[in-house]
Amino acid sequence: xxxxxxxxxxxxxxxxxxxxxxxxxxxxxxxxxxxxxxxxxxxxxxxxxxxxxxxxxxxxxxxxxxxxxxxxxxxxxxxxxxxxxxxxxxxxxxxxxxxxxxxxxxxxxxxxxxxxxxxxxxxxxxxxxxxxxxxxxxxxxxxxxxxxxxxxxxxxxxxxxxxxxxxxxxxxxxxxxxxxxxxxxxxxxxxxxxxxxxxxxxxxxxxxxxxxx
Numbered sequence: 729x730x731x732x733x734x735x736x737x738x739x740x741x742x743x744x745x746x747x748x749x750x751x752x753x754x755x756x757x758x759x760x761x762x763x764x765x766x767x768x769x770x771x772x773x774x775x776x777x778x779x780x781x782x783x784x785x786x787x788x789x790x791x792x793x794x795x796x797x798x799x800x801x802x803x804x805x806x807x808x809x810x811x812x813x814x815x816x817x818x819x820x821x822x823x824x825x826x827x828x829x830x831x832x833x834x835x836x837x838x839x840x841x842x843x844x845x846x847x848x849x850x851x852x853x854x855x856x857x858x859x860x861x862x863x864x865x866x867x868x869x870x871x872x873x874x875x876x877x878x879x880x881x882x883x884x885x886x887x888x889x890x891x892x893x894x895x896x897x898x899x900x901x902x903x904x905x906x907x908x909x910x911x912x913x914x915x916x917x918x919x920x921x922x923x924x925x926x927x928x929x930x931x932x933x934x935x936x937x938x939x940x941x
Contacts, residue, residue, distance in 0.1 A: 755783050756792065756924050763800065773804040781824065791835070792924055794828035798841050805848040818848040836876035837926045843868035843885055865889070880914035883907050884929045891936055901940035908937050 759779045766772035777800035784793035798821040805817030825841045832838060843865045850861035872882035887907030893899025911933045920927040 752783070752787055752790065753924065755779075756796075759783070759796070760924070763796065766800070767803070770804060770807045773800045773807075777801050777804070784824075784827070789831060791828040791831040791838070794824050794831070795838060795841065795926070798822075798824035798828065798845075802841065802844045802848050806844075806851065811852050814852045815849060818845050821845050821848070834875050836872040836879045837881070839868045839872035839875060840879075840881045840885060843872065843882070847885075847889065878914060878918060880911040880918050880933070881926070881929050883911035883914060884933050887911055887933070888936060891940065905937070905940050908933050908940070912937065 759776055762772070762776050762779070766776050777797045780793045780797035780800065784790065784797060787793065801817050801821035801824065805814045805821065808814070808817070821841070822845050825838055825845065828841075829835070829838050846861045846865035846868060850857045850865065866886075869882040869886050872879060884907075887904045887910075890899045890904035890907060891901060895902075911929070915930040915933065918927075
């Protein structure tokens with residue numbers, strides 16, 4: 729009888745965990761679809777960010793919703809025009825990515841977001857902030873590469889940064905192109921761990937390379 733009760737308990741627990749997993753996956757996929765469309769209407773990035781944060785709060789042990797919430801916040805920080813508000817979005821992204829980092833330390837994808845956050849802070853006043861945030865952004869990309877040599881995104885982000893850096897400061901297409909080509913080579917072989925894991929940037933690299941022809 730005890731064995732029957734134990735088996736039934738394990739079965740019920742398995743069914744419950746499976747249902748939770750299915751619910752999590754469905755919610756994540758829905759918001760990932762919305763994320764793609766949100767870039768065409770940037771304020772929607774904040775709505776999607778809030779949705780991901782709610783998923784993260786409910787799940788507690790999953791780093792991906794915190795990651796995507798931070799991704800939305802920092803991208804909105806780059807896009808919105810009022811630079812007096814940019815630091816606030818970058819700070820919110822930093823708060824979210826710290827939670828992702830606590831759940832998945834030494835993660836290359838998380839290091840990429842940390843680099844983006846530093847760059848977002850820097851873009852408020854590049855001349856005044858370059859020494860602090862430019863160095864931080866670069867160090868996070870170095871970490872991302874060391875944490876996962878197959879990840880194309882650190883090379884994409886570095887190449888993008890170089891392309892939009894003035895030539896007199898070591899930027900421009902000449903220095904950006906090798907990084908962007910490395911990124912494209914890595915995209916050709918990159919396989920995300922699941923349909924929910926990061927897999928963005930290839931189209932942007934392709935466009936940047938065309939602009940550098």
